[in-house]
Amino acid sequence: MSQYASIPRRRYVWSLGAVLIIAAIGVNYARWQASGYMLDATALGWATLVGMLAQFVDGALGMAYGVTAASFFLAIGFTPAVASASVHVAKLFTSGASALSHWRMGNIERSLLWRLVIPGIVGALIGVYVLTSADGTWLKPYVNGYLLFMGIWIIIKAFWQSTSVATGKPATISLVGFVGAFVDAIGGGGWGPVVTTSMLGTGREARYVVGTVNTAEFFVTLVSGVTLALIVSVQAWESVAGLILGGMVMAPFAAWVAGRLPRKVLMVAVGLLISCLSAWSLWQYIR
Numbered sequence: 001m002s003q004y005a006s007i008p009r010r011r012y013v014w015s016l017g018a019v020l021i022i023a024a025i026g027v028n029y030a031r032w033q034a035s036g037y038m039l040d041a042t043a044l045g046w047a048t049l050v051g052m053l054a055q056f057v058d059g060a061l062g063m064a065y066g067v068t069a070a071s072f073f074l075a076i077g078f079t080p081a082v083a084s085a086s087v088h089v090a091k092l093f094t095s096g097a098s099a100l101s102h103w104r105m106g107n108i109e110r111s112l113l114w115r116l117v118i119p120g121i122v123g124a125l126i127g128v129y130v131l132t133s134a135d136g137t138w139l140k141p142y143v144n145g146y147l148l149f150m151g152i153w154i155i156i157k158a159f160w161q162s163t164s165v166a167t168g169k170p171a172t173i174s175l176v177g178f179v180g181a182f183v184d185a186i187g188g189g190g191w192g193p194v195v196t197t198s199m200l201g202t203g204r205e206a207r208y209v210v211g212t213v214n215t216a217e218f219f220v221t222l223v224s225g226v227t228l229a230l231i232v233s234v235q236a237w238e239s240v241a242g243l244i245l246g247g248m249v250m251a252p253f254a255a256w257v258a259g260r261l262p263r264k265v266l267m268v269a270v271g272l273l274i275s276c277l278s279a280w281s282l283w284q285y286i287r
Contacts, residue, residue, distance in 0.1 A: 046076055047086065047242020048249075055247035056254045057270050058094070063196060064270055066091065066189015067150045069243060070143075071277040073188070078239070080143045081131050084188040085232040086239035088225035092218075093244060099218040107211025109204070116177035116195065116216040123178035124224040127185025132231050139186075144281045146187045151275030157197060158267035173199070177216065185224045191217050 050072045058065035066087050073083035102108055131139070180195035192213070199209045 043238040044242045044245075047073075047239040048246040049242075051090070051243035051246025052250040053246075054243070055250040057266075058254070063192035064150075064154060064189070064274070065094070066184065066191070067147055067187065067193065067274055068189070068270065070188025071147050071151075071274045071281075073239070074140065074144055074147070075277045075281050080139050080186070080188070081228070081232050082239065084131055084185060085225070085228035086243060087188040088185075088221055089229050089240045090243035090247070091221050092225050094247065095214065095218040095221045099215040102211035102215050105211070107207050108215050109208045109212045112173065112199075112204070112208070112212045113216055115173045116213065117219045119174040119178040120181035120191075120216055120220040121223045123181035124185045124220050125227065127182040128224055128227045128231070131186050132228070141282055141285045143187050144278045144285070146183060146190070148275055148278035148282065150187070150190055150193055151271045151273070151278060153193060153271075154274065155268055155271035157193075158264045158271065177220075181220045181224070184220070185228075191220065 050069050053072065054065045054069040057068045069087045069090075070083045073086065074080065078086070176195055176198045180191045180198075183194060184191040195216075196210065196213045199213055
């Protein structure tokens with residue numbers, strides 16, 4: 001039996017969809033040129049590769065899609081606003097599918113959901129305002145610094161799991177949702193590493209924490225993604241298409257790898273990758 005036989009058949013639909021998208025781009029490329037629209041093939045190609053890597057990380061770890069994609073986009077020269085817009089619009093598809101799955105499986109704690117969603121939306125809007133108001137060149141080192149911190153934090157979490165039980169008071173939960181959404185909007189990712197890891201210390205069952213946080217992420221991503229898409233230049237659309245395409249190609253293989261590699265090894269590898277990319281970008285800025 002083939003080693004890929006364990007991949008559920010429905011996952012092949014994603015790969016088939018990716019093939020159809022590639023075919024559609026190829027067939028219509030000449031038509032777009034004739035109409036005067038110039039497809040930025042370089043941006044599409046880079047974004048596809050970034051999407052494949054980010055989906056691999058997310059499929060294997062269940063988090064860090066945004067920070068991985070944003071780190072690569074910043075490293076190859078994207079502005080923070082374009083990087084965040086591309087990641088958030090693309091994440092609408094994955095976060096929406098995740099939210100629907102958790103809702104159907106009954107993994108959502110409704111009272112906790114709205115404590116995260118409402119302050120999360122406020123935090124996302126403020127984050128988008130800061131991101132789009134500041135000059136991209138000035139803001140880029142700060143975003144890279146945040147991503148460097150997130151990479152180190154992922155490595156720390158690989159070796160240390162908090163056993164403390166927080167109070168889980170509404171004010172504390174709301175603050176976590178606000179901060180998670182704010183840094184997620186500015187850095188292009190971070191909702192999962194910030195909110196999920198914080199909420200797992202409240203004493204609630206992990207099933208409901210993961211399901212509720214992932215569902216809340218869809219609403220927060222919807223607000224930040226749509227807002228950024230309306231503000232940021234249309235040049236981000238090749239990046240969005242590439243992220244979606246790369247994610248569709250990689251999804252079945254990431255799912256297959258997820259159960260075969262040690263989680264700690266993957267977390268350390270991802271943390272080092274994000275940290276090195278962010279440190280390199282910072283070095284390029286200050287030298």
